[in-house]
Amino acid sequence: MAILYVNNIKKSYGVDVVLDGINLIINEGDKIGFVGRNGAGKTTLFKIITGSIKQDEGEIILQKGKTLGYLSQNLDIDENLTAFEEVMKVFSDIKEIEERMRQIEEELSDPNSDHERLLKEYGRLQVEFENRNGYSCESYAKGVLIGLGLLEEEISKKICYLSGGQKTRVALAKLLLKSPDVLLLDEPTNHLDLGGIAFLENFLKEYRGTVLIISHDRYFLDVITNKTVEVLNGKVEEYGGNYSYFIKERKNRIEQRVKEYELKQKEIKRLEEMIERFRSFNREKSIKQAESKEKMLLKLEENLGDRPITYEENVRISFDTRIKSGNDVLQIEELSKSYGEKVLFNNINLMIRKAEKVALIGENGRGKSTLLKIIKGEVQPDSGYIRLGRNVEIGYYDQEQRDLNPEKTILDEVWDEFPQKTVREIRNALAAFLFKGDDVFKKIKDLSGGEKCRLNLLKLMLKKANFLLLDEPTNHLDILTREELEDTLLEYDGTIFVISHDRYFLNKVVQKICELEENSIVEYLGNYDYYMAKKNAKEDEIVVNEEGKTKTQIEKEKKKLKQERDKIKNIKNEIKKVEAEIEKKEKNIAELEEELCKEEVYTNPNMTRDINQQIINLKDELEKCYEIWEELLANIEE
Incomplete structure (x- = not known):
């Protein structure tokens, strides 16, 4: 049964048409993934559905009595409350019932009160309190906060003292606890670690309501969704399956449309030749035949439409190295770092060798980004040391984009860092990253998150470093750009040490996963699926690090991986x-x-x-x- 109708929605900003006649029928229980390039209009459509912006034409019809919930960029939270107090606002009516029950208990102690009336009211309230899980709502709220990655001590902190990512998790927890009939989530996995993403996946799989998700997390979409909607050139197209189904079916549809278009083109050419031939006869009968064919031709041309889009313009990334490094790229020994009483990690050891593609994972707040900054020399460790190998040149990608000057234009930001390049060289490089024409004169403060990511990737590419430190490089990138980045990193002949929660990326690019714990780095010689298989295996089957294997075993595994890569x-x-x-x-x-x-x-x-x-x-x-x-x-x- 339909719960939400999107009827002929149109939206423009000046001459830019963002949405052009969007029609969707969304059924109860649907879990739909919305995909498309950054700027395609996905978020605009969500905001129109929730009523936060007004469409130019069309209407949104929500089934009577149903509720909408939306995780937006502007977080609806009171920063003067603790994280727990904020999410418990969802259960304010339950807490009011509980408070009234306490009042009745006090009133019943008065011998002059109307005991019969109070007992009836108490009984009714108690049934309602139990039916609405009043006794477990507090533990349920804490469970959701912890599941999304907040620590016990962070739950009782005022929200104003939490990081941006932690605040987003509080807002997400609050929304999940509200359990609206239609739940709209815009990039919900961006600030979650792998454990938080797994929790959200399980929550949404069991969620009885309707879920609409904008996400570039392909693994997440595959697990959750049963339908996919692509937003492209102001239009939408629906697919009856998850992301993997969408990719295959989209290719089939495009191929079929191209064939149909080419057949129509051939028929047009055939009719044109027939018309020309009939008219050359210059007889009454042949002229009538020509006129008849012209009517057929006109009808065919009217229904021809534009040539089907077979590809979308994408960034062109190419990571090269200026010089080759030595075989031992990075050695970490007995490294420790704390902030006050908070211990990030203690006495950790790690070795990374030339051409390895290594991922660093671990719970949020464990110090993954801090470790990259220590390697880069931006932060000093408390103890232990870092050794970089011969000729190692570091290229660093910061997920926070803090190295971008918000007051500079795109052109000046790149040119100031690479002054030896000509204007033509800089503009050609910017064009390869889809910054064309007057776009290069935009100020960085006016760019979207995805545009800032592309700009930082461009600067990283131009540096030609042989050791890339990448902190969440796929965040804010659309799917096509993620795939281009993955393919480029696979071809890269340097060394990579990357922090990522993108499981699709971890499966495709990395050969070794290192899990950062408080007192060790646990190594797994494989991609994300290998890591998960080992994590789920019996303890005695898990290889925790290289010390747990013989040198021969390690070399054999590395040799096999290298052979597969070389092949x-x-x-x-x-x-x-x-x-x-x-x-x-x-x-x-x-x-x-x-x-x-x-x-x-x-x-x-x-x-x-x-x-x-x-x-x-x-x-x-x-x-x-x-x-x-x-x-x-x-x-x-x-």
């Missing part, structure tokens, strides 16, 4: 060669077909025959190239 890299190189050959042959065919149109050729039978034979031979070779290309792609997918 994929070789296949990708072969694919590039084949693609270049395909492009070359297609160009040759096009040139020969142009030759056939020249008068000196089509009037010469011998030349025409020779060129036609060359085209046939090239097309046969092209077909073989495509077969090889498909086989290579299949080998990568395996």
Whole structure:
């Protein structure tokens, strides 16, 4: 049964059309993922649904008596309250019932009170209190806060003393506890650690209401959603499955539409030729036939529409190294760091070698970002030491974007850091990251989170460092940019040490996961799925670190991983060669077909025959190239 109708919603900002005739029917119990590029209009649509901004045309119809809940950027929380007090406001009516029950208990002690009336009221209130889980609401609220990653001591802190991420978790907990009929979440995993994300996933899987989610977390969308809505060019398109289903089905739909479009184009060309031929006869019957065909042609052209979009413009990232580092890139020994009584980590050890792609994970507040800053030299440890290897050059990506000057323009921000480059070189680099035309003169303070991320990635790319320290590099990036970053990092020949909660990213890019605990770093020689398999295995099956294995075992595993990486890299190189050959042959065919149109050729039978034979031979070779290309792609997918 439908709970929410979105009817012909239109929204523009000046000449920019953000949403153009959006229609959706959302059923009770649906869990829908909204995907699309940053700026596509997803958040605008959510704000229109909740009534926080007004649409230009159309209407939103919510089933009578149903409620909406929205996790927005402007957090609806009182910073003078503690985190626990703030979320308990959700249960204020239950607490009022409890308070009235206490009052009745006091009144019953008065021998002159109306005992019969009070007992009836008390009994009614007690039933309602129990039915609404009044006895467990406090523990339930604490459980949700802890599940989302707040520590016991943080729950009793005033919100004004919490970090931005912690405040977002309080607001999210408050929203989940409200249990609205329709729950709208905009990037809910951005400030959660892996444990918090897992808790939210389980919560939403069991949630009985309707859930609408904007997220670039592909793993999260796969687990939660049963439908996907893509927002593209002001329109929406629905898919009856999760993110992985959407990717496959979208490709199929685009291929089908391209085929239909090309068939219509061929039919248009055929009709045009027939019309020209009929008119050349210059007879009454042939002219009528031509006019009939023209009507068919006009109708076909009216229904043709634009050529289907087969790709979206995306950033072009390419990480290179200026010089090669030594084999031992980073050595950490007996490292400790505390802030007051808060111990982040104590006596930890770690070794990272050249070309390794290592992820650092752990609970929020454990000191992951602090560890990267110690390696960078920005923060001093309490004890222990850091050793960087020979010729190691660090490139650092800060999730907080603190190294960007908000008053500078995009162009000046990059040019000031790389003054040796020409204006053309800087503008070409900016264009590759989708900063084009007058966009380069925008001030950084006016950029979105995703635009700031792209700008920092560009600066990191231009630095050509051989050791990348990346702190949540996929936060605020749309899915296409995430995929481009992942593919680029896979090709990168330097060393990577990355903090990330993006499980899709961790599965695809990293070869080793290090879990930061208070007194150790626990190492897992594999990606995220390998890490989870080991975490869920019996304790005696878990390999906690390299000291738990023989040197031979470690080297064998590393050798196997390297062989697999090298195999994929070789296949990708072969694919590039084949693609270049395909492009070359297609160009040759096009040139020969142009030759056939020249008068000196089509009037010469011998030349025409020779060129036609060359085209046939090239097309046969092209077909073989495509077969090889498909086989290579299949080998990568395996």
